Amino acid sequence: xxxxxxxxxxxxxxxxxxxxLAVPFALIAVVTVVDVLAPPDVHxxxxxVAAPALTASFAGPWMTGFVGAVAxxxxxxxxxxxxTATDLNHTFQIIALVLISISVTLFAHLREVHEKQxxxxxxxxxxxxxxVLRPLRDRMGPLRLASVYLAAEAxxxxxxxLYAASRTPHGTRLIIGDVRGKGLEAVGDAALVLGAFRxxxxxxxxxxxLIAHLEAAVAADPxxxxxxxxxxxxxxxxxxxLDVPDQDMTLRLISCGHPPPLLLRGGRAIPLEVxxxxxxxxxxxxxxxxxxxxxxxxxxxxVVLLYxxxxxEARDAEGAFYPLPERAADWPGDGPDALLRHLxxxxxxxxxxGRLGDDxxxxxxxxxxxxx
Numbered sequence: 001x002x003x004x005x006x007x008x009x010x011x012x013x014x015x016x017x018x019x020x021l022a023v024p025f026a027l028i029a030v031v032t033v034v035d036v037l038a039p040p041d042v043h044x045x046x047x048x049v050a051a052p053a054l055t056a057s058f059a060g061p062w063m064t065g066f067v068g069a070v071a072x073x074x075x076x077x078x079x080x081x082x083x084t085a086t087d088l089n090h091t092f093q094i095i096a097l098v099l100i101s102i103s104v105t106l107f108a109h110l111r112e113v114h115e116k117q118x119x120x121x122x123x124x125x126x127x128x129x130x131x132v133l134r135p136l137r138d139r140m141g142p143l144r145l146a147s148v149y150l151a152a153e154a155x156x157x158x159x160x161x162l163y164a165a166s167r168t169p170h171g172t173r174l175i176i177g178d179v180r181g182k183g184l185e186a187v188g189d190a191a192l193v194l195g196a197f198r199x200x201x202x203x204x205x206x207x208x209x210l211i212a213h214l215e216a217a218v219a220a221d222p223x224x225x226x227x228x229x230x231x232x233x234x235x236x237x238x239x240x241x242l243d244v245p246d247q248d249m250t251l252r253l254i255s256c257g258h259p260p261p262l263l264l265r266g267g268r269a270i271p272l273e274v275x276x277x278x279x280x281x282x283x284x285x286x287x288x289x290x291x292x293x294x295x296x297x298x299x300x301x302x303v304v305l306l307y308x309x310x311x312x313e314a315r316d317a318e319g320a321f322y323p324l325p326e327r328a329a330d331w332p333g334d335g336p337d338a339l340l341r342h343l344x345x346x347x348x349x350x351x352x353x354g355r356l357g358d359d360x361x362x363x364x365x366x367x368x369x370x371x372x
């Protein structure tokens with residue numbers, strides 16, 4: 001199952017919060033009444049500027065302008081009751097109130113425009129997430145799968161973390177990775193890696209050839225200009241690529257600079273550390289190394305947890321890193337979906353304010369028996 005944290009519901013741009021509207025109108029009423037009853041040498045009119053200024057913080061320009069007009073009308077009424085409409089002191093107060101009301105109405109308009117832009121960006125981010133990070137199937141051969149993506153920023157639904165799975169004639173191949181950097185460039189690099197994986201995962205005969213294909217895709221010039229995209233080593237992707245045969249009770253793993261998967265078995269979390277890790281994708285051209293897969297036992301009932309460094313680098317209020325192996329080992333065991341729900345809740349509780357410092361992705365894989 002693919003877990004997506006529910007997006008918070010956003011009010012319509014410029015939509016006023018009705019309970020808050022009572023505050024500026026109550027302020028106008030109180031200041032007006034007290035100003036009328038105050039001694040002749042006491043003038044409370046300047047306090048009326050707070051009404052439109054406050055409204056601009058939560059309402060749109062039309063409501064802000066309306067509150068400003070009500071405040072100006074109230075100040076004019078005070079001038080008529082206390083002296084005359086042409087009294088110099090009240091005239092300057094009215095002029096100042098008009099100018100300030102116009103200014104905060106303009107600011108409310110600019111804020112509304114900015115909110116519309118953010119709404120459009122959210123829509124684009126959600127669409128990009130659906131295209132780049134396609135939901136994983138619940139069942140692939142003898143495996144049950146679950147995945148989750150946690151964005152560090154509320155406005156960004158996707159970053160440089162990636163995962164995918166693909167069926168082959170003899171098993172299932174999976175990848176999890178983390179692109180260096182952030183923003184749209186990282187999203188583009190993630191899409192490049194995922195596209196190369198999906199195109200070749202079911203075609204290449206072995207993992208080393210598949211990794212070589214991914215390395216070629218990352219190292220290639222994405223713009224087709226023949227010029228390098230940046231300084232050497234500027235763009236790279238850590239990745240762990242797994243091949244899980246349907247019949248053999250093993251998995252084969254190549255780690256390209258990625259944190260080791262965890263094998264959950266019998267109440268223990270066992271890191272699947274490879275003896276000869278490869279450099280991250282995009283850097284192998286600078287290191288003379290091969291892509292050597294390493295086999296690990298993967299039996300029915302076992303669960304393998306893949307994750308990105310945003311999980312293990314999450315800090316609590318005291319600066320302590322999230323202890324993923326210990327927390328994963330405490331999981332009572334009820335399938336990959338329950339495991340990710342448990343870890344997500346625990347990870348967000350570990351992070352101050354429930355906010356991560358970096359994007360985080362996890363994929364849980366359980367072997368449930370023979371091929372299907």
